[in-house]
Amino acid sequence: SQQGEEDPQALSIQEGENATMNCSYKTSINNLQWYRQNSGRGLVHLILIRSNEREKHSGRLRVTLDTSKKSSSLLITASRAADTASYFCAPLGSQGNLIFGKGTKLSVKP
């Protein structure tokens, strides 16, 4: 399976702290996308990183990709209570579909 597997499964931090989530996958990829999902709602796209990129930034988000280790990480700096959500990494599968893991449930306490 090319499933993206996030680690940790759950993360609880205080507002203002940084949150780091890791993701591993199993085969070669074209790109990898990170999404956020608030409870019971649709997925919001955060960042797409291509296989020839190593790092990408968007506001308080920083994503890295290491294709040799088949891993990616998402860093959220200066977290806010509104960042509380589940975060998914999704490598792009050979069928053109995204392969999701179970996600990391982030809780940011005020």
Next chain:
Amino acid sequence: DTGVSQDPRHKITKRGQNVTFRCDPISEHNRLYWYRQTLGQGPEFLTYFQNEAQLEKSRLLSDRFSAERPKGSFSTLEIQRTEQGDSAMYLCASSPIAGGGGSWETQYFGPGTRLLVL
């Protein structure tokens, strides 16, 4: 443009009934995807279209499931003879094709249709 829309947002049905969901992608997005998400899991791929052609289908898409995108715009997903195991959130996503090489781009998701089969 308001993004990907899905209708209905919620559906409750009795086992054995047929249900149909609709997805309207972002206009001019060539690719349209269906995923299913159960509680505590990430979304699982069901099928995808490029324009009106259905190019890939997951093994999860049993014979009771059928999807169409007749004019390359909106899509429907029908489940026949629903079972309790079909209860899930059904998500639709769309993406453009960038450049001449058909590269894979960001998939934008709709709010989902939550199905409950009693």
